[in-house]
Amino acid sequence: MNATQQLPKKIQITWFVHACANLILSLIILAAIYLAGHAWHWPIWFVYIITTAIALGTISELVSIPYRYRFWQYRITEDAVEMQSGFIFRKRIAIPISRVQNVTLSAGPLLQWQKMQKVAVATASSTHTIDGLDNAKAEKLRDQIMALALGALDHEI
Amino acid sequence: MKSEHLHPLSIVIFIGRVIKQLYIVLGLLLWDVIAKNHVNPWIYLGIVLLIIGWGIVRYICFTFAFDENGLTINSGLFIRRHDHIPFSRIQTTQHKQWFFLQPFGIESLLIQTAGHEDKKSQTELPAVSIKISNLIDQLYQNKEKTDSDLPIANQSDQANQIPDNYATSTQDLSKYALTSFTIFPVLGVLMTLYSQLDQFLPKRFLKPFETILNHLRLNDWLIVVTGLLLLGAVSSYLLILQRYYHFVLIKKNNKLTTVRGLFQRQTLGSSLKKLQAVIIEQNILRQWFHLATIKAVVASEAGSKDHDDDNFIITPVISAKDVPNHLHHFFNWIPASFPELDHLPKVCDWYFVRNAVCLSLIPVALSIYFWHQWGSVSLLLLPISISLGIYKGRNTALALLSDNQSLLLQSGYCWTKKTTILQRKNIQSLVCRQTIWMTGRHLTHLCVNVRQGDGNQEVQIRYLSDAKALAVYHWYLQKPDSKNQ
The missing domain is CATH 1.10.287 (Helix Hairpins)
Structure with missing residues (x-):
């Protein structure tokens, strides 16, 4: 139980689809801006800047997928939940089980399609999310955290 | 439990609130009068009657009841609302009395819980006689006392029966x-x-x-x-x-209360064990004069950031060298002397200066681009941001208190030094942040999440060495072995 674990491999598929959806959305916005610029005679460099930004954004999002997967880790011990993510911007979070107020499972259409769920661990002040876990695993994790939280000293704020 | 109405004078308060809600409409009407646009006087009369009637209806619909376990408030004409607050869930109680209500012995009582659903975590009795509001406060305190199950704690309660007072002089x-x-x-x-x-x-x-x-x-x-x-x-x-006129801080029965104000007397109280953290604040002027302000962080609306006026200030001003002793007197878990703070090495000032200068370059570049020579006045921002960066770097520090259960974090922001002291049990979660460029230099940002008001307050110590940040991280995750302290 104490071992460090990774997100399921297929989360990369949802990230990929998500990046593509983002690209399509920004292309639509770009087209709208282009038409608006055409109508009101905005300078053309404005459109170029936005195009480059979109291209750079999409490329970096796509390229970062394997890194994101590789560096996203979590661990549940007897008295804490720990998460670690990021390669360029690294983040390491510790939440003692006794501070956990509730655990929320949620899934958007992409995660539902891949039979995964997002796990949000909330304390009295902050909420920390695990991006996606297999349905069964997510539920097990929730039960595990809640069981440990119930067992822990009654913690009031 | 028998439901009661508020004091009849609360009608005046309700009318005042109706006027406050309608101030734009009423302002326009007043403007009409000044500009001498003749409108049928009956309309004015109608409006006045409507406002008064509205106030009376709100008074009639508002009832409350309480027993030793909790308080229930019923309100609303079309949408009936019943709020029930168990006393054990109360975070802070607040009594407010305007000077003109003093002769009538009436005050308003605000009760705040830690709920953070749609800002409804505060309940108010706008005008009750002081006898009733004190009775409610007493019931709440009794509940708190029976909740602390340790018999030893009760004995120390006996010792605490003599209230500890601290008053601030007008000179201070x-x-x-x-x-x-x-x-x-x-x-x-x-x-x-x-x-x-x-x-x-x-x-x-x-x-x-x-x-x-x-x-x-x-x-x-x-x-x-x-x-x-x-x-x-x-x-x-x-x-x-x-x-802060006649400010008094009182500790009694493990409860901390402050009383202050000239025109409106305000009493704010909270159980000691429900305070999330203590903050010592000094702006640069007060640093020169060795003065400090002490605030408590509470998990209710009385401590939220957008009500700066209502912050739970437990001491508006005190000589900086007396702070540890003073705090130890009111909070048993804070030691009477602070340990040597662990400051960042001088090299780190550079990072703060660099960040501040980079940020200030944006407005400087924009104003020079748009206003040419005149825009270069904005270059004055550069020395300001450099001094801000150095100030921040010099004032960032941290220390573990001697009981090994609490942490002291100090940071500088806008020429204000802010020292946060908190117990491990009140740290909700801990985050270490690092960019890939910081790994080579072995630096980490340490972020501590605390409940403040109805949300989260992140206390950040930037550019801490890896080793120290990791030490705090492990200290935070260690098993709570010395629970009986």
């Missing part, structure tokens, strides 16, 4: 008011008031002023500006003085 308050930066917001309010004048007053009232202003010479302008500054300074001084 004067020092506090003179070293405050409130003058800037006050000036802002004066400016906005002036800019709003021409919207509400008709032209013929303002005309003479404008002609005078237009014929002023440089000398006269200087006089006007100095006058404004003086007015701002005096009014901010008086504002602070009346706000």
Whole structure:
């Protein structure tokens, strides 16, 4: 139980689809801006800047997928939940089980399609999310955290 | 449980609130009167009656009841609302009494819980007799006491029966008011008031002023500006003085209470074990005069950031060297002397300066691009941001307190030094952040999440060495072995 674990491999598929959806959305916005610029005679460099930004954004999002997967880790011990993510911007979070107020499972259409769920661990002040876990695993994790939280000293704020 | 109405005088308060809600409509009406637009007087009468009637209806619909376990409030005409607050869930209680209600023995009682659903975590009894509000407070305290199950704690309660008081003298308050930066917001309010004048007053009232202003010479302008500054300074001084007039801090039965205010007497109380953290604040002026302000962080609306006025200030001003002793007196878990703080090495100042300068370059570049020579005035931002960066770097520090259960974090922000002291049990979660460029230099940002008001307050110690950040991380995750302390 104490071992460090990774997100399921297929989360990369949802990230990929998500990046593509983002690209399509920004292309639509770009087209709208282009038409608006055409109508009101905005300078053309404005459109170029936005195009480059979109291209750079999409490329970096796509390229970062394997890194994101590789560096996203979590661990549940007897008295804490720990998460670690990021390669360029690294983040390491510790939440003692006794501070956990509730655990929320949620899934958007992409995660539902891949039979995964997002796990949000909330304390009295902050909420920390695990991006996606297999349905069964997510539920097990929730039960595990809640069981440990119930067992822990009654913690009031 | 028998439901009661509020004191009949609360009708006046309800009417006042209705007027406050309708101030735009009423302002327009008033403008109409000034501008001498004749409107049928019956309309005015109707509006006045409507407001009074509304106030009375709100009074009739508002009832409350309480027993030893909790308080229930029923309100609303069309949408009936029943709020039930168990006493054990109360975070803070607040009594407010305007000077004109003193002869009647009435005050308003606000009760705040830690809920953070749609801002409804605060319940109010707008006007009750002091006897009832004190009774409710007493019941809540009894509940708190029976909840602490340790018999030993009860004995120490006996010892605590003698209240510990701390009063702030007027002289100290004067020092506090003179070293405050409130003058800037006050000036802002004066400016906005002036800019709003021409919207509400008709032209013929303002005309003479404008002609005078237009014929002023440089000398006269200087006089006007100095006058404004003086007015701002005096009014901010008086504002602070009346706000903290006769400030008293009381510790009794493991409960901390503050009493303050001249025109409106405010009593704010919270159980000691429900305080999330203690913050010591010093702006640069107060640092020079060795003065400090102490605040408590609570998990209710009384401590939320957007109500700066209502912050749970437990000591407005105290000599900086007395702070540890003073805190130890009121909080048993804070040691009477602070350990040596662990400051960042001087090299780290560079990072703060670099960040501040990079941020200030954006407005500088923009203003030079748009206003050419005049824009270069904005270059003054550069020395300001450099000094801000150095200030931040010099004041960032942390230390573990001697009981090994609490942490002291210090940071600098806008020439204000902020020291947060908190127990491990009140740290909700801990985050270490690092960019890939920081790994080579073995630096980490340490972020501590605390519940404040109805949300999260992140205390950040930037550019801490890896080893120290990791030490705190492991300290935070260690098993709570010494629970019986």
